[in-house]
Amino acid sequence: MVTCGECSFPIPAEAWNREDGALCPGCRQRILAAVFPSMERSRAGAVPEQVAEATEASCFFHPQSRASVPCSHCGRFLCNLCDIELDGAHLCPSCFRAGVKKKKIESVETQRVMYDSIALAAATLPALLFWPVIFGAPAALYITIRRWRTPLSILPRTRIRFVLAAIFALAEIGAVAFVVWTIVRLPRLGVAPR
């Protein structure tokens, strides 16, 4: 069933795939509904076949089900139910879970931390209040070095933020060092600090 995004009223099949759109029968708003053949597909998944003879290969996780494919990673036999097809490989639930946990399967990653943005923020934001750069600059430098090789976004993204963060952090550390050096040197130069 295709429903209107505004009023959830079902959109009739006559209104599907029309270039000029159609009016929603519920809310009278114009709708453009692009509907595809997978609408016809059943929601039911594949049912594993039962083992007919004792000599037949069975699923590692379901001994009563006939094995259809081995796991590409660990080699365990899998039935239709346990087979997870991903990027052309067949994985068992254990290998899939392990891959997700260790972030080895990029195509199922749901979240990534942008360490380059964090480093840049640590280098720039504390500078607005000046004294927090004492903590911000070393932190930015540490994150840049520690996380340089960590994969960033799965989208196209350069490491320019890391580079900028390192430049800002080094400049801030240099500035702080200069201020400290000046304060230490002032009495020796004969200028009494107020």
Place this chain on the structure above:
Amino acid sequence: MAKSIYTRLTGRKRTLIGYSQLWLAPDHLLLVQSTRFSERYQRFSLADIQAVIVTELPEQMAYQFVVLAAVIGCVAGFLSVSAMFGKIVFAAMAAIALGIMIGNIALGPRCRCHLQTAVSYERLAPVRRVRAARVFLQKIIPVIETVQGTLAPDRAAQIEFPATPVEKPPAVPDAPGYLPEILCAVFLLNAALIAASVRFPRAQLSSVLFTTIFGEIVVLIVSLARSRHDKRRFVYALMIPAIFCIVWDAVQLGTSFFTWMNGIAESAKRGEQTPPSMLAWVAFSQTQALFAASWRVAVAALGLAAAWFER
């Protein structure tokens, strides 16, 4: 930089703390929700997409009238004030409001776009104007049809749907996070700083208080903004009286600071060589400091306890 499999489909839909955007891969559509410091990904296999529905939204007449009223008000202000600074401020405000209004009209009608699969009905936030939606559909329809083929009208009419809608699975609860706990820790830190600034006035801790109280306000706003992801309620209820107390403290802090600044201006007018030093600025009096420190300790203690028990 390794070559990415993704090509950009839409512009960014920016929010206060991030943005969302749609990207296309050879076999799936990717919805990215970014908070600037992290990205969340939702993938929709091209083979599983059943429909993309774009619903045009009513025109924002009330919003346009409000902006128009703001423009008229700014023009009136521009004509009524004589000071050059005032004229510049009103002219800038009128230009910004006019820019917003013209931009909104130029972008065209708004819309809401949804993507339907057999098991989900997701809103695609980056598609929010009809013109952009048409461009998006022009890009995505041929790609999906390459994978699935075309749905003929006669076959579309034959599709039968279950009489009762299929139940939605229960929503996966978001992790509550530790922002309320961090806020309570900042409250405790500020309470200690306020007490120390009164006890050791020569340490000039008052100057740090500007930063730490500002930090407190930022963490408080972010916590409240993210509270809908958290089931805990008491710890957020505690933040309401805390807001009033912070405003009160900020007023006290600001008053004492401007009194000190006035002292500097007065000494300059009198032609004194040495203006009042930073040591002359007392951020909080004894009573004010007692109030500021004690409410923070109380809220932090109650908040930490509540956050612990409600987690």
